[in-house]
Amino acid sequence: MRVYAICVYLFLYMPIAIIALFSFNAGRHASQLQGFSVQWYGRALKNPFVMDALQTSLMVALVSALLASVLGTLTAIGLQGMRGPVRVIFDGIIYIAIMIPGIVIGIATLIALVTVFDQINPWLAALWPEASEAPSLSMGMGSLIAAHTMFTMALVVVIVRARLSSLERDLAEASADLYATPFGTFWQITLPLIAPAILAGFLLSFTFSFDDFIIAFFVAGSETTLPIYIFSSIRRGVTPEINAIGTMVMLASLILLIIAQLILRREHKA
Amino acid sequence: MNVSPAPAGLSSDRFREETAPVAELRAVTKRFGDVTAAKNLNLTIDRGEFLSFLGPSGCGKTTALRMLAGFEQPTEGDVLIDGGIVNDSPPFCRPVNMVFQSYALFPHLTVEQNISYGLKQRRPRMDRSEISRRVARALDTVRLAGFENRKTFEMSGGQQQRVALARAIVNEPKLLLLDEPLAALDRKLRKEMQIELQDLQRQLGITFVLVTHDQEEALSLSDRICVMRAGEVVQMGTPRDLYDDPKTKYVADFVGTSNFFEGTVLSVKEDMAQVELADGSRFEGRASDSFRETETVCLSIRPEQIRLTGKAEDGAIEVVVQNRIFLGEHTEYLVRHSSLGNIIVLAPRQAELAGTAFNQGDRAWLNLSREAMLVLRQD
Numbered sequence: 001m002r003v004y005a006i007c008v009y010l011f012l013y014m015p016i017a018i019i020a021l022f023s024f025n026a027g028r029h030a031s032q033l034q035g036f037s038v039q040w041y042g043r044a045l046k047n048p049f050v051m052d053a054l055q056t057s058l059m060v061a062l063v064s065a066l067l068a069s070v071l072g073t074l075t076a077i078g079l080q081g082m083r084g085p086v087r088v089i090f091d092g093i094i095y096i097a098i099m100i101p102g103i104v105i106g107i108a109t110l111i112a113l114v115t116v117f118d119q120i121n122p123w124l125a126a127l128w129p130e131a132s133e134a135p136s137l138s139m140g141m142g143s144l145i146a147a148h149t150m151f152t153m154a155l156v157v158v159i160v161r162a163r164l165s166s167l168e169r170d171l172a173e174a175s176a177d178l179y180a181t182p183f184g185t186f187w188q189i190t191l192p193l194i195a196p197a198i199l200a201g202f203l204l205s206f207t208f209s210f211d212d213f214i215i216a217f218f219v220a221g222s223e224t225t226l227p228i229y230i231f232s233s234i235r236r237g238v239t240p241e242i243n244a245i246g247t248m249v250m251l252a253s254l255i256l257l258i259i260a261q262l263i264l265r266r267e268h269k270a
Numbered sequence: 271m272n273v274s275p276a277p278a279g280l281s282s283d284r285f286r287e288e289t290a291p292v293a294e295l296r297a298v299t300k301r302f303g304d305v306t307a308a309k310n311l312n313l314t315i316d317r318g319e320f321l322s323f324l325g326p327s328g329c330g331k332t333t334a335l336r337m338l339a340g341f342e343q344p345t346e347g348d349v350l351i352d353g354g355i356v357n358d359s360p361p362f363c364r365p366v367n368m369v370f371q372s373y374a375l376f377p378h379l380t381v382e383q384n385i386s387y388g389l390k391q392r393r394p395r396m397d398r399s400e401i402s403r404r405v406a407r408a409l410d411t412v413r414l415a416g417f418e419n420r421k422t423f424e425m426s427g428g429q430q431q432r433v434a435l436a437r438a439i440v441n442e443p444k445l446l447l448l449d450e451p452l453a454a455l456d457r458k459l460r461k462e463m464q465i466e467l468q469d470l471q472r473q474l475g476i477t478f479v480l481v482t483h484d485q486e487e488a489l490s491l492s493d494r495i496c497v498m499r500a501g502e503v504v505q506m507g508t509p510r511d512l513y514d515d516p517k518t519k520y521v522a523d524f525v526g527t528s529n530f531f532e533g534t535v536l537s538v539k540e541d542m543a544q545v546e547l548a549d550g551s552r553f554e555g556r557a558s559d560s561f562r563e564t565e566t567v568c569l570s571i572r573p574e575q576i577r578l579t580g581k582a583e584d585g586a587i588e589v590v591v592q593n594r595i596f597l598g599e600h601t602e603y604l605v606r607h608s609s610l611g612n613i614i615v616l617a618p619r620q621a622e623l624a625g626t627a628f629n630q631g632d633r634a635w636l637n638l639s640r641e642a643m644l645v646l647r648q649d
Contacts, residue, residue, distance in 0.1 A: 170374035173341055176361040177368045178388035178437070184362075188387075192378050 023243035053229035064148035065205035072156025097154035106218035139221030152205035163197035203260040290353030298347035325498035367438035382418040408440035549609035555643030573616035575642035586635035
């Protein structure tokens with residue numbers, strides 16, 4: 001049994017360990033270890049394409065995580081106040097958004113957006129005073145942020161909902177009893193108490209968006225995010241530079257996830 | 271009392287405030303779906319009194335309290351505070367504060383921030399120095415000076431309870447509502463807090479409304495008790511009234527302990543009724559109400575009003591001692607009568623010391639005086 005477990009873990013984590021190991025390779029072949037060096041990290045960070053893709057990824061992750069946190073929190077609070085079938089249906093929809101494979105979200109978003117854009121663009125062109133200057137909606141940063149927000153918002157809703165339902169109803173009632181208006185209660189009691197959950201949701205959303213390849217691949221249009229860049233460079237052969245980028249992305253993601261977990265855990269103790 | 275709507279204006283408001291009871295329920299009914307939690311409640315709460323709602327869980331006492339606080343709206347009838355109808359006014363508009371059973375202290379705030387919470391909501395804003403002065407006074411009142419910067423979850427149950435109290439009284443409410451405030455404390459602490467609550471109420475002169483299922487608590491704290499059952503008020507009165515003159519078996523059973531014997535009324539003379547029990551024995555007792563002959567009733571006698579003797583006296587009934595429990599100042603005997611069944615008797619310590627102690631299996635005689643027997647309506 002123990003041997004079996006070790007095999008499973010080896011199978012899971014060996015490839016990742018190898019990538020990390022080979023990122024310190026001194027030679028330029030991905031399959032032959034030739035001494036230790038950090039030169040590939042330097043190269044990666046100096047590569048303008050990498051930095052461009054990184055910037056896009058960070059931008060998309062930040063904006064979509066912010067939007068997801070705000071919209072997700074509002075949704076969670078709204079759902080908390082609902083009863084009956086409406087709540088059940090919305091809860092179901094939220095969980096479905098998490099369970100649906102990324103590739104389905106990617107394709108569905110792509111088809112939906114393209115269809116809508118094709119409908120709207122002629123109208124925009126017709127209504128704009130100068131037809132040649134009319135804005136034309138297309139896939140890009142906007143569609144990428146929208147798709148990621150939709151997906152990660154569901155995560156925020158689930159996390160914030162868990163926190164909200166663990167709050168005693170008494171606290172809100174006590175606040176109302178002590179002359180606080182409903183908004184006052186939200187601002188002074190509810191929000192501070194669910195803030196850790198919102199922050200954890202934000203960090204998770206950021207990580208998911210930053211790491212996402214499948215959805216981005218479909219809806220990014222001409223934008224290149226870091227995962228898309230890595231994918232396209234691999235087609236030209238795996239270099240230690242890619243390994244270095246991969247290792248850095250992995251470390252950053254892990255750190256964010258651990259922080260999110262710590263926040264959630266500490267919140268449970270309090 | 272005349273509480274007809276007075277013409278608008280400050281002076282009439284003042285007039286209304288001084289003459290009207292501090293709160294009133296008028297024909298209040300509350301339904302949750304098919305469940306009727308409160309049925310046609312009518313009661314007035316006088317300024318400065320300590321009123322308790324007493325009853326088992328689910329009897330509607332908490333619903334009554336929540337309607338006074340504004341968390342529930344009556345389905346029918348009116349809730350009045352200071353003579354004005356407040357049916358639709360939300361909790362944050364009512365000059366009423368509540369101490370929750372769970373205390374509901376805000377976990378992210380310190381003791382001081384918890385207590386000042388209500389004062390800080392006031393508009394126009396209250397002076398900072400005034401707030402801290404009042405908070406300090408409230409902390410003094412509940413003997414928690416020096417705990418200002420503690421987090422509430424670091425404190426013991428009794429201390430949390432006092433913070434919850436301070437958080438309510440600092441606002442000087444017209445009505446302080448207490449929802450089973452002592453239920454979570456252990457017995458000794460509960461006794462202490464009961465005394466503190468009573469002192470506090472006398473010292474502040476605030477009207478207290480307590481909800482409890484603990485009859486001892488209600489008896490020792492209240493000026494008046496409102497006994498409830500299945501959403502209705504069964505009887506209302508001072509603790510003494512309820513104990514000495516219960517109107518129904520339910521009240522006699524819920525307030526204090528009592529022995530009950532079922533029977534039918536044979537005859538009624540003035541305020542005494544003669545009752546025949548199932549075994550044919552006849553007893554006389556005080557009639558708590560007007561009874562018809564042949565009506566099924568209940569004879570009730572309190573354990574401490576029965577005298578247990580070692581020799582047959584006139585009118586005494588013979589029993590066998592089943593069990594004896596030493597309670598310190600009293601000894602509780604469980605005795606068995608051949609046809610009346612088990613009877614509880616409470617003998618004072620003096621009787622024991624005087625040498626009339628009984629052991630299990632002993633024969634003894636019970637003296638049931640007609641003054642101590644109460645004829646109650648069966649319900």
